[in-house]
Amino acid sequence: MALIVQKYGGTSVGNPERIRNVARRALETQSAGNQVVVVVSAMSGVTDNLIRLSKEVSKEPTEREMDVLLATGEQTTIALTAMAVNDLGGKAVSLTGAQAGISTDGVHTKARISTITPAAVHRMLDEGNIVIIAGFQGQTADGSITTLGRGGSDLTAIAMAGAIKADLCQIFTDVDGVYTCDPRVVPVATKIPEISYDEMLEMASSGSKVMQSRSVEFAKKFEVRFEVRNSMNNNPGTLVKEETPGMESVVVRGVSLERNQAKVTIDDVPDRPGVSAAIFGAIAKANVIIDMIVQNVSFDGITDVSFTLNAADLPKAESALNSILPGLGGKAQLRTQSGIAKLSVVGIGMRSHSGVAATMFKALADANANIIMISTSEIKTAVIVDEKDIERAAKAVHTAFGLDAVA
Ligand code: ADP
Ligand code: ASP
Ligand code: MG
Numbered sequence: 001m002a003l004i005v006q007k008y009g010g011t012s013v014g015n016p017e018r019i020r021n022v023a024r025r026a027l028e029t030q031s032a033g034n035q036v037v038v039v040v041s042a043m044s045g046v047t048d049n050l051i052r053l054s055k056e057v058s059k060e061p062t063e064r065e066m067d068v069l070l071a072t073g074e075q076t077t078i079a080l081t082a083m084a085v086n087d088l089g090g091k092a093v094s095l096t097g098a099q100a101g102i103s104t105d106g107v108h109t110k111a112r113i114s115t116i117t118p119a120a121v122h123r124m125l126d127e128g129n130i131v132i133i134a135g136f137q138g139q140t141a142d143g144s145i146t147t148l149g150r151g152g153s154d155l156t157a158i159a160m161a162g163a164i165k166a167d168l169c170q171i172f173t174d175v176d177g178v179y180t181c182d183p184r185v186v187p188v189a190t191k192i193p194e195i196s197y198d199e200m201l202e203m204a205s206s207g208s209k210v211m212q213s214r215s216v217e218f219a220k221k222f223e224v225r226f227e228v229r230n231s232m233n234n235n236p237g238t239l240v241k242e243e244t245p246g247m248e249s250v251v252v253r254g255v256s257l258e259r260n261q262a263k264v265t266i267d268d269v270p271d272r273p274g275v276s277a278a279i280f281g282a283i284a285k286a287n288v289i290i291d292m293i294v295q296n297v298s299f300d301g302i303t304d305v306s307f308t309l310n311a312a313d314l315p316k317a318e319s320a321l322n323s324i325l326p327g328l329g330g331k332a333q334l335r336t337q338s339g340i341a342k343l344s345v346v347g348i349g350m351r352s353h354s355g356v357a358a359t360m361f362k363a364l365a366d367a368n369a370n371i372i373m374i375s376t377s378e379i380k381t382a383v384i385v386d387e388k389d390i391e392r393a394a395k396a397v398h399t400a401f402g403l404d405a406v407a
Helices: 016-031 046-057 063-087 119-126 153-163 197-205 213-221 245-249 275-285 311-322 356-366 387-400
Strands: 003-008 035-040 092-095 102-104 113-116 130-134 137-139 145-147 168-173 194-196 226-230 238-241 254-270 290-295 302-310 333-346 373-377 380-386
Touching: 003 016, 003 153, 016 035, 016 063, 016 130, 035 063, 035 119, 035 153, 046 063, 063 092, 063 130, 063 137, 063 145, 092 119, 102 153, 113 153, 119 130, 130 153, 153 168, 153 213, 153 226, 194 197, 197 213, 197 238, 197 254, 197 333, 254 275, 254 311, 254 387, 275 290, 275 302, 275 311, 290 373, 302 311, 311 333, 333 387, 356 380, 356 387, 380 387
Parallel strands: 003 035, 003 168, 035 130, 092 130, 102 137, 168 226, 194 238
Antiparallel strands: 102 113, 137 145, 226 238, 254 302, 254 333, 290 302, 333 380, 373 380
């Protein structure tokens, strides 16, 4: 008998028929002689709707109350899924994150899991139940409801799989697995049979939202292998696991794109120690996460610094910087650009192969996409381009690395 965790995302529980589909699949898995834990998301659109509602009653809702509100999305789905299992003649019990023993820190809306005490889960499994757990939520030590950041049901499933030492963790979604690029953008993208944690992490954190990046981080740290599969069919999916020797022979595993980026440039900054510390200190204090940073060659003791961030954070960054610029001395001034996007190619093979940047830039040139910024890491090369060019650029780069499906 195996212990299996199955996670079903928003589209997979998007209407009553799909919830019954999930119930049937969980029952089939149990009937095959396994113990089954099901983690579910809110029905598709529900979380976004709740966010919209909150803005209609308050300009700045507190994060604590946002968590109380958003957790209701998943709570609805657990009850409905348990009802569907029971209706099909099975035995199911639903648990909120707190009831499932998921404890978190107190950072509302993006809490981190601190411990999982799965005694209740084990007991209910041993009683013959399919245990249905609300994704995306937990509870602080003093009993406040928390949520784990958008896409956080992936994290619930992987962390729970780790805590109960599951034999298998399956992430069911609305595509057949992890593809070489978002199949909605590049229809000729191909499904990746196996990918390393590091590659999945880089792809997730550079915009491939098929997995929440924090969940992949967790999976890597605690060595939780998982597969990504389609909830509507039985096609084999993608196995995400530790790196194996053969994996390095593939130079580029996948291409990611991230829209809604913005660039901030501070011109005429004095080139002396402490200036970057002041700039990025102010940004950090405003709780803004930044991505690429470029500082120019200085001339006559003056330089300029640019960085990118999520466009939604631009107003916060601007006000933080405007308050410190006068103190920097010189004539430092701010310029911003939105309507840009990031395109990344990812692969552990980049460690041992040269020419990745050259191939990528040639493809972008041929596609007439201008490069605004460039950054590289050991297993990733990323560029910023105009948002209107991003899909064309993604397709061209995907083709250039030989990733297109052959007809
Ligand atoms: P769920 O609600 O099941 O969590 P998500 O919407 O979070 O599903 O993730 C699935 C979506 O991720 C797909 O519909 C697809 O458009 C998108 N996606 C982005 N990049 C990729 C990729 N590289 N491979 C597969 N899907 C991707
Ligand atoms: N419902 C949450 C969201 O939409 C969590 C999840 O679906 O994973 O982000
Ligand atoms: Mg998701």
